[in-house]
Amino acid sequence: MNNLSTATASSAYVPLRLRDRPLALRAAVVALGTLFLAASSWVEVPMVPVPMTMQTFAVTLIGALYGWRLGAITVLAWLGEAVVGMPVLAGGAGGLAHFAGPTAGYLFAFPIAAAMVGWLAERGWTGRGNLLSSFIAMLLGNAFILVMGGAWLAAMIGVEKAITFGVTPFILGAIVKSALATASVEATRRAGKPTA
Template sequence: MTLAQAALGHRSFTTQALLVLSGSVALGLLSQVEVPMVPVPMSLQTLGVTLIGLTFGARLAALTVLAYLAQGAAGLPVFSGGDAGAHHLVGPTAGFLWGFVAMAWLTGWLAERGFDGGLLRLFAASAIPAALLYVPGVAWLHLAFGLDLSAAVAAGALPFLPGDAVKCAIAAVTVAGGWKALGAARR
C-alpha cells in the first residue's frame, strides 16, 4: 500500500485524476527550481519524480509524469526554466525526460513492494531508480548528440550525483514523515 492509498483509502477515478493533476503541477513547479547548466540543467525534477513514485505507486506515478510531459509538449511552461514545447522531448534533455516515466514507475513499484517502510528502504527505493535514470539520459546525449561516452557521462551524470543523493535523502525523510504523521493521525 502506498502513502496516497493509506491516506485516501479507496481511490475513485476522480481522486486518481486529481492526484495526477496535482502531481504534474507540483512536478512543474519543482522544475522551476534550477541551476542552469549546459546541456542539462540541474533542477528539483528528480525530487518531484521520486516523491510522486513513493507516494502514488507505479502506475499512477508513471501516468503523472506522462501528464507532465504532455503539459510541457502542449506549451505549458513546466520544463526547467519555464520552458515549454515538444522539441524538449527530442532535445538534449529528452533521455532524462522520458526516463522520468520509468523512474516514477520503478520508484512506485519498489514502494508497493515494501520499500516504503523505514529510512533505509525509502532511500533505496529513491536511489536505485535515480541511478538508473542516468542510463537513458547519458545514452541519449551519446547517441543523439554525438558526444563521446566520457563526455556524455561528464555532462549528464557526474555533476548530478551529489545533488541526487541529497534529493533521495530528502524524499526518504519526507515520505517517512508522511507515514509517521498518518499513523499519529489515526490514533
C-alpha cells in the same frame, strides 16, 4: 498464494492509497502532481547542456506516494503538458523540441523511474520506517534517470562528454534528493500513523 498477496499488501506503504479511490479524486491528484512536477522544474541551477533541477526529487517522491500506476500516469500527464507547450519544464520551458534535444533521455526516463519507485513502494521498500530500503528505492530511480539521460546524451555528444557534463555533476544531487525524498515519505508515514 492469497496469504502471500495479503502479506505483500500489508507490508506495502503507498501513503495516499489511491488505487481504490473515486476516479474524480484520482484525476485531481494527478493534476496536483503535475503542478508539483512543474514547480520542481522551476527550481533550477542553469548548467550546459542539462540544467540541474528538483525534477528527480519530485518524480521519485510521486512514485513512492502514488504507487507505480498512478505515479507513471502523473509523470506522463506532466510530459504531455510539456509536449503541447505548457511552461512546465526546467526554466519554464515547454514544447516538443525538448523531447529531441539533450534532455530528452532524462525526460523519457522519468515515468519509468516513477513506476519503478512506486513498484518498490508497493512491495514495502518505503514502509515500516525502514529508511535504508526507502533511500535505496529513491536512489535506484535517480540512477536509472542518470543512466538513461547519459546514454541519450552520449549518442549526441559522445560518451566522455556525456559522463562529464550529463552524469558526474548530478551524482551528489541524486544522493541528496534521494535522502530528501526518503525523509518526505517517512514524514508522511509518521503523520499518517494512527494515534493510541
